[in-house]
Amino acid sequence: MLKGLSTSFVENNLQSSFWYYTRVKYPLEHIQPMFVDAHIHLSDPALKDLLPQIILEAKITRTLLIAVAEDTSTSALNLKIAAEAGEVVKPFLGVHPWSLQNEGFESEVMSLEPERFAGVGEVGLDRKYARDDVEYRRQREVFEYMLRLAERLQKPLSIHSRGSVDDVLSTLTTYHLRGVLLHWFSGAPNQLKVACDRGYYISYGPAVIYSKKTKQLASSTPPDLILTETDGPVKFGGVFQNRIALPAFIPSIIFTLSSLHKLGFEEMRSIIFENALNYLGSKYNK
Numbered sequence: 001m002l003k004g005l006s007t008s009f010v011e012n013n014l015q016s017s018f019w020y021y022t023r024v025k026y027p028l029e030h031i032q033p034m035f036v037d038a039h040i041h042l043s044d045p046a047l048k049d050l051l052p053q054i055i056l057e058a059k060i061t062r063t064l065l066i067a068v069a070e071d072t073s074t075s076a077l078n079l080k081i082a083a084e085a086g087e088v089v090k091p092f093l094g095v096h097p098w099s100l101q102n103e104g105f106e107s108e109v110m111s112l113e114p115e116r117f118a119g120v121g122e123v124g125l126d127r128k129y130a131r132d133d134v135e136y137r138r139q140r141e142v143f144e145y146m147l148r149l150a151e152r153l154q155k156p157l158s159i160h161s162r163g164s165v166d167d168v169l170s171t172l173t174t175y176h177l178r179g180v181l182l183h184w185f186s187g188a189p190n191q192l193k194v195a196c197d198r199g200y201y202i203s204y205g206p207a208v209i210y211s212k213k214t215k216q217l218a219s220s221t222p223p224d225l226i227l228t229e230t231d232g233p234v235k236f237g238g239v240f241q242n243r244i245a246l247p248a249f250i251p252s253i254i255f256t257l258s259s260l261h262k263l264g265f266e267e268m269r270s271i272i273f274e275n276a277l278n279y280l281g282s283k284y285n286k
């Protein structure tokens with residue numbers, strides 16, 4: 001009790017506070033989400049200080065966060081974040097192509113008990129991160145190991161394909177996968193067509209708001225294969241003036257996608273959210 005303040009004054013202020021409404025009157029732990037950020041690196045050290053705010057904002061804006069990872073330690077951290085945040089966070093287990101893996105990484109992955117995760121990602125190929133053919137071959141071995149894992153567990157995948165779209169597309173055909181997402185797709189229109197013909201999801205982020213090339217790709221993607229993402233803590237240019245992408249950007253991304261597809265905002269939003277549920281392979285449990 002604060003000195004000099006009456007009980008009723010404190011109670012009145014408490015009851016009109018945001019805290020009271022979000023924790024006591026309408027607990028945000030059991031929200032029904034409407035939006036999805038299908039690819040965000042919540043366990044990235046650059047988001048550490050912002051994390052409580054991001055989770056709270058996601059609950060307020062009713063945004064489901066699909067938390068991808070770069071290695072086994074960020075994957076483990078995703079589990080911890082999801083355990084604390086509740087249903088609003090879906091933790092993924094990932095090994096990003098930029099982190100060259102040593103022999104024995106498979107046992108590190110298995111020690112995390114992959115079945116505890118909602119999906120596998122970020123995984124993929126990227127020639128830019130390989131200094132030579134030996135390193136690129138190693139990337140491919142790691143990618144294929146993670147694909148086998150996703151196939152065995154029938155978990156959705158979040159895939160990085162920059163500069164290696166053809167290699168990624170040809171590799172994927174050898175597995176029986178469910179829920180494939182090519183995140184931040186930056187390939188050619190004909191590669192996009194191959195991906196869409198196979199029913200792969202394509203996610204669009206803040207760049208679709210200001211990049212002509214991304215707008216063209218998004219216009220050619222059937223609405224029932226579109227997901228939204230931020231790839232936070234990536235910083236975006238254009239109208240975002242080099243700011244870290246946050247889930248609060250998602251409605252603006254949907255607005256742009258809805259005008260590209262000549263759909264209403266609410267129609268586009270509900271298609272995308274339904275896509276997210278299909279991608280994750282589970283209806284959202286209240």
Ligand SMILES: [Zn+2]
Binds near residue numbers: 039041068122231
């Ligand atoms: Zn990413």
